[in-house]
Amino acid sequence: MKDMTGNITLTMIKPAAVAKNFVVPILSKIDEAGFHIAAMKTLWLTRKEAETFYAEHKGKPFYPTLIDFMTSGPIVAAILERPKAVEHFRKLIGNTDPEKAEEGTIRKMYAENITKNAIHGSDSDERARIEADFFFSRKDRFYKHDLI
Numbered sequence: 001m002k003d004m005t006g007n008i009t010l011t012m013i014k015p016a017a018v019a020k021n022f023v024v025p026i027l028s029k030i031d032e033a034g035f036h037i038a039a040m041k042t043l044w045l046t047r048k049e050a051e052t053f054y055a056e057h058k059g060k061p062f063y064p065t066l067i068d069f070m071t072s073g074p075i076v077a078a079i080l081e082r083p084k085a086v087e088h089f090r091k092l093i094g095n096t097d098p099e100k101a102e103e104g105t106i107r108k109m110y111a112e113n114i115t116k117n118a119i120h121g122s123d124s125d126e127r128a129r130i131e132a133d134f135f136f137s138r139k140d141r142f143y144k145h146d147l148i
Helices: 015-019 023-032 047-053 063-070 085-093 106-110 125-135
Strands: 008-013 036-043 075-081 119-121
Touching (some): 008 023, 015 063, 023 036, 023 106, 047 063, 047 125, 075 085, 075 125, 106 119
Antiparallel strands (some): 008 119, 036 075
16 A cells, blocks of 8 residues: 555544534535545544543643543544645634634534534644554555545
């Protein structure tokens, strides 16, 4: 398998958005934006998993609240594929703070607040690879042939 750097990003539809049945509308926005879902699953993060995933934020004031929130209910994790995936996805989801997010972005439409911001998106190609590996084995990924 070729290196997919630049062509993938990892997303998580967060617990509040899952609880409010926003999964299908959010996935529709992702599809309409030209992303291919290479892998997807629903799961409930354990505290240890959430702490491992968000380890880079340990010690920051928002860390305990983030861990509590991300373990409060199920999430939907997915690897999304398209050229320049991280760049395009960050634009699609909008600012972390929905009050500052542009109209039409996922966070503007579906987030409750900065803590319950509906969706995660990798912030770099390197993080996308690390985050994809956190949730999915290689055998669980189905990339489109024209990007491999």
